Amino acid sequence: MTIDKAMNVLIVDDYKTMLRIIRNLLKQIDFHNVDEATDGAEALGKLRAGGYGLVISDWNMAPMTGLQLLQEVRADAKLKATPFIMITAESKAENVVAAKQAGVSNYIVKPFNAETLREKIEKVLGNA
Amino acid sequence: MHDPSADPPLSERLEAIRARYPATQPAMVAEVVQSVLATMRGHLTATETMLLSEVEELGQTIATAKAEIAALKVDDITASHIPSATDELDAIVAHTAAATDAILETCETLDQVGAGLSGEAAQHLQDATTRIYEACSFQDITGQRITKVVAALKAIEAKVANIVAAFGDRRGAPAAPVPPPDAALLLNGPQLPSNAMDQSDIDKLLASFD
Numbered sequence: 001m002t003i004d005k006a007m008n009v010l011i012v013d014d015y016k017t018m019l020r021i022i023r024n025l026l027k028q029i030d031f032h033n034v035d036e037a038t039d040g041a042e043a044l045g046k047l048r049a050g051g052y053g054l055v056i057s058d059w060n061m062a063p064m065t066g067l068q069l070l071q072e073v074r075a076d077a078k079l080k081a082t083p084f085i086m087i088t089a090e091s092k093a094e095n096v097v098a099a100k101q102a103g104v105s106n107y108i109v110k111p112f113n114a115e116t117l118r119e120k121i122e123k124v125l126g127n128a
Numbered sequence: 129m130h131d132p133s134a135d136p137p138l139s140e141r142l143e144a145i146r147a148r149y150p151a152t153q154p155a156m157v158a159e160v161v162q163s164v165l166a167t168m169r170g171h172l173t174a175t176e177t178m179l180l181s182e183v184e185e186l187g188q189t190i191a192t193a194k195a196e197i198a199a200l201k202v203d204d205i206t207a208s209h210i211p212s213a214t215d216e217l218d219a220i221v222a223h224t225a226a227a228t229d230a231i232l233e234t235c236e237t238l239d240q241v242g243a244g245l246s247g248e249a250a251q252h253l254q255d256a257t258t259r260i261y262e263a264c265s266f267q268d269i270t271g272q273r274i275t276k277v278v279a280a281l282k283a284i285e286a287k288v289a290n291i292v293a294a295f296g297d298r299r300g301a302p303a304a305p306v307p308p309p310d311a312a313l314l315l316n317g318p319q320l321p322s323n324a325m326d327q328s329d330i331d332k333l334l335a336s337f338d
Contacts, residue, residue, distance in 0.1 A: 015268055015271070017225060017228050017229060017232070017264070017267055017268065018265065018267075018268045020229075021232065021262075021264050021265050021268075024232070024235070024236065024239070024257075024261045025258065025261050025262070027239075028254060028257070028258045028261070059314075059315075060272065060315055065314075065315070067314065089268070089269050089272050089317060089318040090314065090315070090316055090317070091318070091319050091324045091325045091326075091330065092314075092316050092319065092325070093325060093333060094314060094316075095314050095316065096330050096333050096334065097333070098314055100333075100334060100337050106334070107334060109324075109325070109326065109330055110265055110268060110269055110318070111262070111265045111266065112262070112265070113262045114258045114261070116327060
């Protein structure tokens with residue numbers, strides 16, 4: 001399985017410290033082309049402009065939650081195949097089920113480590 | 129035979145009395161009821177006397193609770209204690225955020241230094257900075273937990289004000305109820321370790337869909 005680590009990854013979180021942490025962890029596992037969005041609307045704008053091979057999004061954002069972003073992505077004919085990983089502190093079964101039903105590619109619960117991030121990305125991109 | 133339709137429910141009778149005597153105070157009603165009950169005492173059976181005694185005791189308990197609630201300095205709670213607690217919590221978030229940013233900045237500097245190294249030392253340094261990045265995610269979870277605590281404090285504030293308005297100090301208007309979180313958004317926030325699913329539980333749940 002060969003993963004294209006030069007792909008553009010969009011990370012979405014309304015908390016800039018978390019964006020910084022995820023960006024650095026992605027860098028540690030050799031994903032260097034990382035772009036950021038601080039809310040769902042900005043993320044959708046960037047995604048529609050094109051060029052992203054993976055979305056990593058938080059759930060707990062306002063006004064558009066990560067789940068709503070995922071639903072928008074899956075409802076968009078051009079974006080619906082984009083791998084989408086949710087990274088969130090929402091660890092209730094109802095959240096995981098809702099995300100899966102909305103078409104999430106994988107789900108990482110906070111706190112997480114670089115190894116989990118690497119493993120889930122490889123799994124998602126390996127299946128893409 | 130007794131016709132229930134001719135006997136309006138107690139709530140309706142009370143409403144009618146309230147409409148006729150809008151200025152009636154609860155203390156006046158209690159006094160009248162006490163007087164009536166006192167006159168009945170000689171005509172009651174043993175069971176009814178015991179029941180009456182229980183009711184009187186209950187009344188005293190309510191009166192004591194009412195006095196205690198009235199004595200609460202609710203203004204202090206709503207005007208000082210809870211805002212102060214939420215301000216302190218906001219300050220905790222701000223201070224830990226600033227500290228986390230400083231740690232991240234230092235860590236990024238270490239990564240730049242590591243880029244100039246090679247071999248075991250470079251790997252060792254990268255492993256260390258990775259662990260620091262991982263640990264720094266505490267800030268996000270701490271912030272979300274504190275947000276939940278602030279929401280709980282605000283709910284307590286509203287409920288205390290409502291209780292006091294109902295039983296004690298009638299000077300203040302009841303506080304506006306805190307709206308429940310929007311269930312449609314499924315925002316539960318971080319769970320306590322005893323309630324939370326860990327990553328392996330989530331992996332199993334996701335796999336069950338395949």
